[in-house]
Amino acid sequence: MTATFDALWAELAPIGRNRTTGGYQRLSWSPADSAVRSWFAQAAAARGLDVRPDRNGNLWAWWGEPGPGAVVTGSHLDSVPEGGAFDGPLGVVGALAAVDELRRRGVRPRRPLAVVVFVEEEGGRFGVPCLGSRLLTGAITPERASALTDTDGTTWARAMEKAGLDPDRMGADPDLAGRISAFLELHIEQGRGLVHTGQPVGVASTVWPHGRWRMEFSGRADHAGTTQLGDRHDPMLPLAHTVIAARSVAEARGAVATVGKMVAKPNCTNAVPSKARAWLDARAPDEATLRAVVDAVDAEARRYAVEHGVFLASFQESSTPVVRFEHELRDRIAAIAGGTDGPAPVLATGAGHDAGVLAAVVPTAMLFVRNPTGISHAPEEYAEPSDCHAGTAVLTNVLADLLSE
Ligand code: GLV
Ligand code: MN
Ligand code: MN
Numbered sequence: 344m345t346a347t348f349d350a351l352w353a354e355l356a357p358i359g360r361n362r363t364t365g366g367y368q369r370l371s372w373s374p375a376d377s378a379v380r381s382w383f384a385q386a387a388a389a390r391g392l393d394v395r396p397d398r399n400g401n402l403w404a405w406w407g408e409p410g411p412g413a414v415v416t417g418s419h420l421d422s423v424p425e426g427g428a429f430d431g432p433l434g435v436v437g438a439l440a441a442v443d444e445l446r447r448r449g450v451r452p453r454r455p456l457a458v459v460v461f462v463e464e465e466g467g468r469f470g471v472p473c474l475g476s477r478l479l480t481g482a483i484t485p486e487r488a489s490a491l492t493d494t495d496g497t498t499w500a501r502a503m504e505k506a507g508l509d510p511d512r513m514g515a516d517p518d519l520a521g522r523i524s525a526f527l528e529l530h531i532e533q534g535r536g537l538v539h540t541g542q543p544v545g546v547a548s549t550v551w552p553h554g555r556w557r558m559e560f561s562g563r564a565d566h567a568g569t570t571q572l573g574d575r576h577d578p579m580l581p582l583a584h585t586v587i588a589a590r591s592v593a594e595a596r597g598a599v600a601t602v603g604k605m606v607a608k609p610n611c612t613n614a615v616p617s618k619a620r621a622w623l624d625a626r627a628p629d630e631a632t633l634r635a636v637v638d639a640v641d642a643e644a645r646r647y648a649v650e651h652g653v654f655l656a657s658f659q660e661s662s663t664p665v666v667r668f669e670h671e672l673r674d675r676i677a678a679i680a681g682g683t684d685g686p687a688p689v690l691a692t693g694a695g696h697d698a699g700v701l702a703a704v705v706p707t708a709m710l711f712v713r714n715p716t717g718i719s720h721a722p723e724e725y726a727e728p729s730d731c732h733a734g735t736a737v738l739t740n741v742l743a744d745l746l747s748e
């Protein structure tokens with residue numbers, strides 16, 4: 344299993360990697376994304392799996408007839424801009440290596456097994472994370488998904504069409520979702536929880552509720568040299584105040600808030616901008632706190648907008664309610680993952696995952712692999728090969744257990 348994991352990892356690693364920074368750029372439907380999808384299709388076919396896209400562009404590789412009661416595992420291959428190597432790929436490579444190991448052990452599955460690659464998990468190109476799994480489960484309508492646009496104005500529907508899929512078929516697929524008896528996602532931990540436990544592998548308990556909000560500050564473009572400060576309607580000023588307010592509002596409530604993306608118009612050094620757009624990502628341990636954080640940030644943004652004679656419009660772009668993974672499956676997996684000293688650690692996470700979306704409709708669990716620095720969504724994201732192997736071994740054992748009944 345170790346050798347297969349390493350061989351698959353080595354094949355996948357160069358695709359979409361920036362050789363200077365080591366970061367990955369695998370935005371959905373980009374040439375790099377198409378290359379990793381083709382890599383997956385070939386690697387799965389080489390294992391005798393039957394590979395097919397679903398109507399939303401997620402890729403499924405079946406061992407056995409895609410019938411009811413299937414055990415499904417997998418993750419995603421898209422990345423954030425300048426992302427790390429592990430977020431997503433670990434769960435896909437681990438799943439393929441687990442299939443090899445199950446075969447090597449002579450396991451004869453009593454139910455179908457599928458390895459899935461979800462599309463646009465990061466929302467890195469079209470703004471809504473977990474878009475493929477949301478479409479599959481009906482958590483977003485095809486009308487709304489179709490109209491999402493990237494920064495060049497390409498719609499999701501058009502990008503899908505260019506990739507050879509029929510956007511008219513997009514939408515909830517209760518037949519496919521209804522065939523899943525359990526979904527498991529192996530993933531790098533995106534914090535330092537496991538480092539503190541000293542264990543290489545843990546099991547997810549909950550995902551913090553989270554969402555994305557777009558704030559559009561509209562002012563008036565003007566000359567940077569001749570316009571008196573008091574005469575300006577500069578949208579950058581309330582935006583800047585809002586960034587600082589988001590930090591202190593979140594800090595005061597035990598939440599996190601980030602403004603990681605902004606665009607100014609006309610984006611010109613010597614003009615006061617006419618518009619400044621920023622995206623707020625907010626996450627909290629519970630929904631009431633999240634709501635309070637977002638309301639407080641919005642109130643501050645409005646206050647500053649008025650102060651600077653600027654108009655503010657805000658829009659919620661995505662929302663993910665709190666996820667509590669099923670206790671029975673979680674405890675069963677923690678027991679399998681643990682050693683003689685007892686069950687594996689169980690941890691909450693602030694990161695979003697397709698598993699969180701699937702959890703609303705099928706029994707779902709997640710396995711985390713230790714990340715020594717906790718860094719993620721950055722080139723420094725890392726897991727030791729031995730920890731990746733340990734996570735894959737646990738995944739294999741859990742799959743063997745689920746496939747035996
Ligand atoms: C996706 O990885 C997210 O948590 O934003
Ligand atoms: Mn991920
Ligand atoms: Mn991610």
Ligand code: MN
Nearest residue numbers: 464694695696
């Ligand atoms: Mn994610």
